[in-house]
Amino acid sequence: MEKQYQLRLYIAGKTSRSITALNNLKKYCEEHLKGQYSIEVIDLLINPQLAEGDQILAIPTLVKKVPEPVRKIIGDLSNQEKVLVGLDIKQL
Template identity: 80%
Template structure:
């Protein structure tokens, strides 16, 4: 169940400014602004700069999104282009559309 006061802590692992990495970050920001506006943080970790950080979250593919908070921890691999899959994977209820 989503707690309306909870700040979502998201971590996106990328490897440089590849097309997939840039697309993943753009998609993630778009989904967060739509469904979690004002209630999220995104930490972007470039594994070309900080490769040692991959081990902590057991990152085996790039890009990978990790939802740290709220629990349970979830991971989604890829450029995050399928919004429905991302929302389901992160257990985010879609924002209600205004009619």
């Protein structure tokens, strides 16, 4: 069975960095994880208390919840290589 990826993207409002991060994430997922992922977007301007659970210190931050290990990637996700390696989609 193929792995399912549960991804959580923390943003703070509809800033250009937040929008870029989400667009980059969707693009990578469609290219490499088609049908194997879910993306939950959490806007910390609306739900600031949710930052504590994943210990979010910077925005935007992507958290890979499943499959383990949990991984975090900070930034607008424009470095595709870094994101794919960080999510264990691609090996170095």
